[in-house]
Amino acid sequence: MSFRSGPSPLLKIIAALALVLLAGPASAHLDESLTGGFLAGFHHPLSGPDHLLAMVAVGIWGAFLGRPLVVLLPVIFPTVMAFGGALGMAGVPMPPVEIGIALSVLLLGGAIAFAWRAPVWIAVTLVAIFAIFHGYAHGAELPSIADPIAFSLGFVLATGLLHVAGILLGLLNDRPGGEIATRVVGGLIAATGVYFLYRAIP
Template structure:
């Protein structure tokens, strides 16, 4: 229970840090927050990747339960700032679909990556997710509100993944692990579908 509370507080805190990275503030703040919050929720690729980050963090346990999601949120803010600022990145959509495949596979195979490696993988993919959010910001939205919106939604999706992992884990070591890994495999297959343009 203490891990869950610490995770929630850490992710919430990190979601509020990068406010200054966003330009165009002061106009349409409420609209910006709403649009930003809706963006990760409305795309299957973002939704799957962000929930799977939470499941991956749960599988790793310990400090990874807050460090991996917090890294994702923080570096997604960097990517969002790049997108809002009109700074291009190559292969954004491919990288986002690939993130779904890779994250699904690490969960499916129960990869026990070192914390630094897990944070690096999450962080690299987060930049591309954030860039996609930033480039699709409505013209009349506040950059600050929009950024806080998609960061808040992402933090909630990470918490959903952590909670899902914990809930499934209650089935016991054998059955819980099997279900979590099965979910990872399903996510990886969905990512392949996204890469192939099927989904």
């Protein structure tokens, strides 16, 4: 591969990642009357960089791993996340949730950075475990939400779109310099996960 072709996908991935990271603060001015509805649910995954990065990373890793995981991982995450949400609503005791979420960002980013071609069952198990922590964190908030059904629908839709965004970024693997670019982004996600973990540990 030529050196000239390398930076192009890298710049595209970093620019896209920067845009999704900026989405949270930019939309923080939602009208308070929307709190608890569909738009609030849609906004919620975009407002927390830890959740956002984990969901995008699931899509990137799935695209890197190829079939069947490019389809399985984005389906398993929201499905198991709903189960985690039910645990959160029920108040079932869990290990420290923020640590689990930080580890999901760290380990998913690391899997991308090191181009880890995990077996199907390991990739599915890891993503499912991480999804429980993410779902639990949001489920614990749902009882105080004005319209939990509309909120949940918006949340699931935004989660799916973040997975799709990650898959589209991961598809750059097939372009010249694309694998290097996605691995660099994976390293940046993992480094952010280290920061989240530092903040989560008492």
